[in-house]
Amino acid sequence: MEKWQNKIAVITGASSGIGAAVAKDLAKIGLTVIGLARRSEKVEKLSSKLGNDCSGKIIAFKCDVSSLDSIKAAFKWIQENFSCIHILVNNAGNGLMGSILDASDQMTSAIQKTIDVNFSGLVHCTREAVPLMNDFGLIINVGSIFGHEVPCPNQSNLYPATKFAVKAMSEIFRQELIVIGNEKIRVTNLSPGCVQTEIFKQAGIVDTETFFKLFPFLKPEDVSAAILYILSTPYDVNITELTIRPVGEYLGNKNIEKISNLRDFN
Ligand SMILES: NC(=O)c1ccc[n+]([C@@H]2O[C@H](COP(=O)([O-])OP(=O)(O)OC[C@H]3O[C@@H](n4cnc5c(N)ncnc54)[C@H](OP(=O)(O)O)[C@@H]3O)[C@@H](O)[C@H]2O)c1
Numbered sequence: 116m117e118k119w120q121n122k123i124a125v126i127t128g129a130s131s132g133i134g135a136a137v138a139k140d141l142a143k144i145g146l147t148v149i150g151l152a153r154r155s156e157k158v159e160k161l162s163s164k165l166g167n168d169c170s171g172k173i174i175a176f177k178c179d180v181s182s183l184d185s186i187k188a189a190f191k192w193i194q195e196n197f198s199c200i201h202i203l204v205n206n207a208g209n210g211l212m213g214s215i216l217d218a219s220d221q222m223t224s225a226i227q228k229t230i231d232v233n234f235s236g237l238v239h240c241t242r243e244a245v246p247l248m249n250d251f252g253l254i255i256n257v258g259s260i261f262g263h264e265v266p267c268p269n270q271s272n273l274y275p276a277t278k279f280a281v282k283a284m285s286e287i288f289r290q291e292l293i294v295i296g297n298e299k300i301r302v303t304n305l306s307p308g309c310v311q312t313e314i315f316k317q318a319g320i321v322d323t324e325t326f327f328k329l330f331p332f333l334k335p336e337d338v339s340a341a342i343l344y345i346l347s348t349p350y351d352v353n354i355t356e357l358t359i360r361p362v363g364e365y366l367g368n369k370n371i372e373k374i375s376n377l378r379d380f381n
Pocket residue numbers: 127128129130131132133134151152153154155178179180181206207208209232257258259260306307308309310311312313314315317335
């Protein structure tokens with residue numbers, strides 16, 4: 116991991132869950148991590164808690180990836196202060212449960228927000244980052260197992276569509292980078308199964324304590340370890356897809372039905 120010392124990583128959604136775990140681990144191996152999030156104060160707190168054994172650092176910058184202006188401002192600041200980026204982890208994500216055919220205004224805005232964060236935000240962050248990357252650039256898109264399979268209907272709608280789109284974009288960016296002569300920039304689509312994070316509360320699960328006991332869950336640190344593995348590979352190896360699930364994960368109808376009493380969505 117010596118090769119990553121003093122390199123620059125940008126992580127979107129670094130304020131909690133997977134993004135926070137990745138920010139800490141990348142700082143530990145010597146990277147300067149720019150952690151983007153709306154709750155930048157949480158990223159600052161993360162930074163202040165890094166131990167003395169940590170050779171890198173975390174720098175917080177407030178950014179709402181659902182806003183193109185906010186993304187542009189963040190990457191302008193990065194360019195002015197660091198001039199280049201070696202790793203981009205597109206991690207910011209919005210969960211959405213409930214029927215997409217629900218006609219309420221609440222669902223209408225939730226749909227837009229989920230597309231803006233999970234898809235448009237990832238596309239625009241990548242478009243801003245690539246011109247700042249050199250030959251050794253690495254882009255990791257945090258997709259999902261729901262980018263490979265659609266769970267039981269009416270439970271987690273639209274979210275899988277955004278993650279299928281993330282998977283497609285990962286391959287589209289990989290190919291386009293080759294076509295424009297940036298073939299050394301690597302692109303990975305990382306697809307975790309269920310991970311114990313705040314995303315379920317944000318998506319409408321009221322009793323997350325009970326929820327987390329229903330199925331096996333990964334810890335954010337497990338996903339971060341998968342990212343460290345991607346970083347450990349030689350520059351001429353591109354892991355294009357990496358799926359990581361908790362042992363025994365089964366997202367069939369019987370299991371999905373168990374969550375029906377724990378939710379406040381339709
Ligand atoms: N947990 C799972 O089971 C699971 C499984 C597969 C994939 N994933 C994916 O993993 C990624 C991280 O999610 P998580 O599970 O770690 O959930 P989390 O703890 O809720 O973290 C979500 C992160 O996204 C950020 N975010 C949300 N909206 C944003 C916006 N408009 N602008 C900037 N940042 C925004 C949040 O930061 P702020 O609120 O501070 O802005 C937060 O740091 C997501 O892409 C998610 O889809 C999660």
